[in-house]
Amino acid sequence: MTDRKPLKYHAKLSVAPMMDWTDRHCRYLHRLLSRDTLLYSEMVTAPALVRGGAVHLLEHNTAEHPVALQLGGSDPVELAAATKLGADAGYDEINLNVGCPSDRVQSGTFGAVLMKSPTLVAECVKAMQEVTDVDVTVKCRIGVDDQEPKDVLPNFLNEMQGAGIKRISIHARKAWLKGLSPKENRDIPPLDYPLVYQMKRDFPELHLSINGGVASLAEAHTHLAEGMDGVMIGRAAYHNPTDILSTADREIFGAGTDTDPVQVVQQMLPYIEGHLTQGGKLNQVTRHMLGLFAGKPGARAWRRYLSENATKSGAGPDTVLAALQHVTQAAA
Incomplete structure (x- = not known):
């Protein structure tokens, strides 16, 4: 990576990993719009890489840096092997998905369903960290189904911190694994930004990014002013990339010029x-x-x-x- 700024600098603003959207062509475009914003891959499952040999899923352009690989899985050994493949391929960060609510993800026992198994997630991220010096991070929800987020989320963050994780992105919605489609899970469960703000106050040493429903840089500034370390934007950055990314280097990072x-x-x-x-x-x-x-x-x-x-x-x-x-x- 030619840019020597730490990843937590770039994580002040990031584009969320989005299935079928944030592929390498999308990321190349987004990088032209913003030099500093941290970019994420689509979720790649550890079994696809390790058992399926689908290493072509790791292809990316060197111009995309800083760029993170998001992995899905729940087996520590397999995730460690996938992490090594991702790090060897040149990714700057490996992120574990603990937030995706799709049926396919649930059947593989990874994604949001892992909010119910924080100890297993801790084992996974420890195994991932053991095989690389690259940053290992987590993206999670505030809870799933009938869980009480104000009880579940602090416990989850405590487990992650104990496992050595320093950066976490929190989608400020529950995931309902029964009764809502993945699309509905992006809109219907209510956002609870105040809970995520409280987590930042309770875990000041963790770098926490807030995700979910952020539609503009003005809203990103509001979250940063509330004390969040970073803001992760999904659909708005995809559908309106110029509005979100062309002024981000100046507006969010305080450096660089706007792109045309x-x-x-x-x-x-x-x-x-x-x-x-x-x-x-x-x-x-x-x-x-x-x-x-x-x-x-x-x-x-x-x-x-x-x-x-x-x-x-x-x-x-x-x-x-x-x-x-x-x-x-x-x-x-």
Whole structure:
């Protein structure tokens, strides 16, 4: 990593790991928008890496740093092996998922269901830390199902601290493993920001990031002003990447200049060319770029043109430039 600032510096703002969204193409785009924001991979399961040999899931561009790998699993030995693979692949941080509520995750006994087994999580993170010097972190919920968060969360954080974990991201919602879909679990359980603020007061030596429902940098500032060490933003950073990331280096980190989404599109062109040369398809990259001009003149035409043309045979950088013309003409 060329940037020598500690990861906790970058963790002041991070883009949440999101399945099917924060792949390597998405992260490359986000890095062009913000130099300092910490980026996370989609969750990769330890069994897929260790038993399935799916090491291609670890592929990333060196330009993405600082970048963290999120792992899913509940077997300490397997998670340790996956951690070593991730660290050897060059990731700056390995994060354990203790928050995902999907059925697939529950059946594998990992994700949010692990909130019920803090001692097992402690064993997992100890095993992970033993195989690498890279930061090992945890992303969790405030509780699951009928658990009482104000009792469960302090106990969980205490176990993590005892296991040597120094940084934790807390999604400030419960996960309901029965009765709610993963999508519903992102919206329906009420947010409890005050509980997470209280955890920061109770565990001052832990670096705690708050996650869930944060839709703007103004809201991020509110959480930081309440004493949180970091803010993790998910869907807003994906759907409105320019609004969240183009001013983040200046607004959150107090350094750097704002980025221009038009210039970012132009910077993406060589990356797209390289992806196509390797046999990739244009829409694998451009699907992450649809929200670049959200709320700005020409945004709808930009989205429509890319959506309709990026899947066509022969689609390439010229297709992106043609879409961009809708934006530049609307702004003129």
